Structure formats: structure tokens, C-alpha cells
Amino acid sequence: MPRRIPVQVTQTVSRLLEGGYMKKPPAWYEPTLRHPPALVPPRQSRQRPDSDLPHALQREAREALTHRERPHMNSRKKLRSQMPPLRPQPIVYDADRIRRQFFRDHPWEAKRATTLVEMDYELEANPEPQIPKGEMPELIHWSRLNPSVEDVIQCTLRTCQDSDLSLSQAYRRTIAAYHAIQAEREHRIRYANYEARSLGADLGRSETTRGFEKEQRELDKWAGVARKDAAPVEDDQATAAGTLARKKRVDSTFTGGDSYLKAANQLRTGQSATPSTPSAPRAAQDATASDDFLGVAQSLR
DSSP: OOOOOHHHHHHHHHHHHHHTSOSSOOTTHHHHHHSOOOOOGGGOOOOOOGGGSOGGGSHHHHHHHHHSSOOHHHHHHHHHHHSOOOOOOOOOOHHHHHHHHHHHHOGGGGGSOOOOOOOSSOOOOOOOOOOOTTSOOOGGGTOSSOOOHHHHHHHHHHHHHHSSOOHHHHHHHHHHHHHHHHHHHHHHHHHHHHHHHHTTOOOOOOHHHHHHHHHHHHHHHHHHHHHHHHHHHHHHHHHHHGGGSOOOOSOOOOOTTHHHHHHHHHHHTTOOSSOOOTTOHHHHHHHHHHHOTTOHHHHHO
């Protein structure tokens, strides 16, 4: 016979007696019929309280639904469809809710430096502050200089327990005190640096200065790359222009326009502005064209 739970043993023996497989019932059969064994806890039926059910399934709603003239099976099906599923609910602690909301409001607090050195003994937990009876808990009772995330959590929970404030109101009250303490700490550090510098202390370059220096180094690096890329393009353009490009005079002496008028008169009378030889008339013409870069001689012809 396979394994049975205690309630099924009596039922199985009853079926065996009815089928003729057993001729005589055992001695314990009659007592178990009069006093059936209890069900195991997983198979016991429990009545869910009204507070755990939706409003449509509470006792008053069920009684009102029963007195109506409706088919019985229809109401039963509707009740079963509205019954919430019997699944384990997620376990959520108030400390986890506060910690999640704190890091959502202050994401940079997760970057705070902590000690990661492993030790062979357990560090002692921070002692619970002694708050006088009738006084509201304050964050300064946990830390006056630099409160941590756990200090904020413990202060919020203690405020919610010792007062009529909700968890959200206690959290907002603790966060306001946290911001005030952090602002005071920032002012202390800033004016301590001012005092040290006024007394001649060399604190080195600040993070802002280092950031500007890194940015300038990157800009210089990209500027050098850009110059290397632009140099071949300029050389190609100059080579393609060749001798057709006009060249300015090398002599930068200011003559008040006399040199241009003199060159124009020489060209008008058929003389060359630059010495030339009979064997190279083309070179003389090119030299004249290169000297007349404003086109004054061409306009006077």
C-alpha cells in the first residue's frame, strides 16, 4: 500500500472492505470513524479575515450578494474570479525603503570613500544614542559632523516610532537636518582652506585646476593633429597655382605711391620696370607682370 496521510487511511480501508479485498475490518477502524485524525497543517483550510479581502468579497458584500435573486453558480464563479491569488507577498523592510529613497535623492553619496580592508574581527556597531523621554530624535544625536546613510535611516525609524509622524514625514524631517549638517560641514572645510592659505600653506592644485589642465592638453593634442592634416592641402594648392599666382613686392618701403606711378610711366613709354636681356624677352614680360600686382600699368595703357 502506498503512503497515505492519516485521513486517507480510513477511506482506503473502507473501499477495500466494500470491494471484498478485506474480509474483516481492523481493530482501529471503528475508533477512527468516530474520531477522525486531524489534518496536517498544509492541508488545513483557514478562513481569511475580511481585512485581507477586497471590499467586494468582505462579509457584508457577500451577504448582500446572497440575498439577491441571482443564480447560485454565477455568484460563486464571480467570487472565485475576484479572490486575490494566494501567493507569498514580498518581504519589505522600512529600512530598505528609506535607503532606496535616500540613494535616489542623493546618488553621489554612493561614491563616498569607505574602508574596504578585511579584518579578522567584527567591528562594533554604533551605540544607540540616549534620547531624553519626550524629546524628538534629531540627526545630531547620531553624528554632529558627517552623518552617514545608516544614521539617516536609524534617525528616520526612531522619529517614526516616537512620534505620530508617518514614515514619509519623518524622512523629510531627517533629510532637512542632513542637508543643514552637510552645508555647515562644507562651510567649515572652505573657510579652513582660506585660513590655511592666508597663513602660507601650499595645498597644491585644486581639482578644478587639474580639470582645466587636462582639457588644455587634449585641445593642444587635437590642434597638432589638425595642423598635420592641413599642411599637405596647402602645399598642393600652392603647387597647382604655380607661376600664375601673383606675388607681392618684397620691399616694404613706403613711398606714398611714387613707385607705382614710376612703373606706370615706364610701361607707357615702352621701358621695362626691371632689367631684361634680349635673349629672354619672355622672362622680362613675366617679371613686369609679377611687379604690377595691382594692375596699374595695364589700366594706363
